[in-house]
Amino acid sequence: MNAGYLGLPTVVNNVESFVAAAMIMEQGADWFLSRGTETSTGTKLLSISGDCAKPGVYEYPFGTSIRKILEDCGADDPQMVQVAGAAGTMIGETDFDRCISFDDVATGGSFMIFDRSRDLPEIIGNFIAFFVHESCGFCTPCRVGTSLLQKRFDKLLSGRASRLDLEKMQQIGTLMKVTSHCGLGATAPNALLDSLKNFPSMYEDRLASTQFEPAFILEDALQEARTLADSGAKS
Amino acid sequence: MNLKAAARLGGRIGHFSIDGVRLPFREGQTIMAAAMEAGVYIPHLCYNPEFTPHGSCRLCVVRSNGRHLAACTTPAAEGLEVESHTDELQEQRRELLQMLFVEGNHVCPACEKSGACQLQAVAYYCGMLAPELTYFYPQRTVDASHPDIAIDYNRCILCELCVRASREADGKNVFSIADRGIHAHLQINSSTGKLRDSDLEVTDKAAHVCPTGAILPRNLGYNIPIGKRPYDQKPISLAGDVADHEESS
Ligand code: SF4
Ligand code: SF4
Ligand code: FES
Numbered sequence: 001m002n003a004g005y006l007g008l009p010t011v012v013n014n015v016e017s018f019v020a021a022a023m024i025m026e027q028g029a030d031w032f033l034s035r036g037t038e039t040s041t042g043t044k045l046l047s048i049s050g051d052c053a054k055p056g057v058y059e060y061p062f063g064t065s066i067r068k069i070l071e072d073c074g075a076d077d078p079q080m081v082q083v084a085g086a087a088g089t090m091i092g093e094t095d096f097d098r099c100i101s102f103d104d105v106a107t108g109g110s111f112m113i114f115d116r117s118r119d120l121p122e123i124i125g126n127f128i129a130f131f132v133h134e135s136c137g138f139c140t141p142c143r144v145g146t147s148l149l150q151k152r153f154d155k156l157l158s159g160r161a162s163r164l165d166l167e168k169m170q171q172i173g174t175l176m177k178v179t180s181h182c183g184l185g186a187t188a189p190n191a192l193l194d195s196l197k198n199f200p201s202m203y204e205d206r207l208a209s210t211q212f213e214p215a216f217i218l219e220d221a222l223q224e225a226r227t228l229a230d231s232g233a234k235s
Numbered sequence: 236m237n238l239k240a241a242a243r244l245g246g247r248i249g250h251f252s253i254d255g256v257r258l259p260f261r262e263g264q265t266i267m268a269a270a271m272e273a274g275v276y277i278p279h280l281c282y283n284p285e286f287t288p289h290g291s292c293r294l295c296v297v298r299s300n301g302r303h304l305a306a307c308t309t310p311a312a313e314g315l316e317v318e319s320h321t322d323e324l325q326e327q328r329r330e331l332l333q334m335l336f337v338e339g340n341h342v343c344p345a346c347e348k349s350g351a352c353q354l355q356a357v358a359y360y361c362g363m364l365a366p367e368l369t370y371f372y373p374q375r376t377v378d379a380s381h382p383d384i385a386i387d388y389n390r391c392i393l394c395e396l397c398v399r400a401s402r403e404a405d406g407k408n409v410f411s412i413a414d415r416g417i418h419a420h421l422q423i424n425s426s427t428g429k430l431r432d433s434d435l436e437v438t439d440k441a442a443h444v445c446p447t448g449a450i451l452p453r454n455l456g457y458n459i460p461i462g463k464r465p466y467d468q469k470p471i472s473l474a475g476d477v478a479d480h481e482e483s484s
Contacts, residue, residue: 135417136419139290139291140392144335180293181290
């Protein structure tokens with residue numbers, strides 16, 4: 001974006017920021033600075049959804065741990081929290097003590113809870129599919145990368161992936177992050193990359209044992225040709 | 236226009252560096268434009284100095300201040316230190332090239348453009364061997380309806396050079412990109428979608444800017460034999476872009 005409304009400098013903010021600004025005017029900066037952390041001052045509105053007893057909009061000072069938030073909203077059996085939406089950060093149990101802040105887990109406010117009854121691969125697959133659909137197709141890494149990730153992930157789900165496939169997904173995701181034209185492509189692989197890091201056993205369990213597995217099953221791939229050849233021979 | 240002439244015309248000159256080599260630039264020039272003028276090769280596909288930069292192929296990715304940037308759309312700035320020919324960036328360019336190769340159907344040995352194709356030449360330059368990514372094998376068509384120009388959609392990499400050339404140089408609007416995401420594809424703006432029914436003429440700029448073998452003038456097949464083509468002689472860093480050779484042929 002190179003110019004604002006009518007070519008003039010323009011502020012585009014969300015309601016939360018306007019409220020914060022108004023409150024600072026009314027209560028003073030010290031009041032605002034008294035909450036949150038040194039580098040992330042003030043509070044954050046979180047829209048909490050998913051597997052918890054009390055979903056809704058919560059206000060927390062920056063620096064609050066994920067664990068505390070999960071307890072407050074009655075998430076009994078959390079497996080994973082997706083913070084800041086599909087392009088955000090995927091947090092597993094080992095990271096529940098991390099905090100909401102600009103320099104730890106940054107968020108625009110979305111907080112989705114998935115408990116242990118949920119199938120993690122299915123969720124990640126949905127995020128991947130979402131970005132295949134959302135990519136505008138302008139630049140190479142996002143246009144092609146989103147679909148390539150989907151293909152590899154499907155291969156994993158069908159039990160035919162090897163360690164090489166995990167490395168390739170990592171590589172494609174990293175490439176998308178640094179070379180995409182806009183933020184969509186740069187964040188599209190986040191869920192996958194986070195899950196590779198935070199849920200390694202989910203991937204390990206699904207690997208076929210060898211170093212390399214082809215993307216197709218030879219017998220199945222030949223079937224069409226065989227059928228054609230057979231029917232040709234008969235006619 | 237050389238830099239002295241530009242200075243006379245008033246463009247302020249500054250200096251920046253690529254891989255430690257100091258280069259001049261005119262105010263407003265992109266990293267790519269300044270590099271090209273100074274004879275420093277940065278791999279690229281969707282860039283052609285004659286048209287508005289696009290920034291879509293991402294092959295010209297360079298690094299500065301720890302960030303990745305597209306050289307063709309980022310302005311050069313005084314003192315900017317740019318990395319281009321590093322192992323990391325060449326590796327990333329190879330990955331981007333592989334993406335372009337598996338997305339379409341590029342059968343180089345059977346392609347009339349082989350040896351004069353910028354996609355192929357850049358891939359050689361960057362050291363890309365076989366694509367290790369999953370092939371898409373898309374079902375695409377060939378449009379041979381026009382008497383002088385053919386389009387093989389299998390080889391289109393969506394660089395939009397033909398789109399821009401038609402609009403900016405020919406004052407026509409023969410091409411556009413339809414659909415989005417992985418379904419994005421080149422389309423002909425004619426009532427039937429066929430090239431025959433468009434305003435494209437073989438003398439149009441748009442017929443001579445394609446960096447791949449997607450748009451080919453007809454009736455010229457193999458008039459320069461394999462082995463004698465620009466990139467058979469020299470690497471692309473020395474031979475220059477395909478569009479330059481199209482002009483002279
Ligand atoms: S990164 Fe942005 S510009 Fe590139 S294809 Fe994705 S959505 Fe489009
Ligand atoms: S036909 Fe050629 S010039 Fe046009 S968008 Fe495709 S690759 Fe680029
Ligand atoms: S040459 Fe810069 S993005 Fe294509």
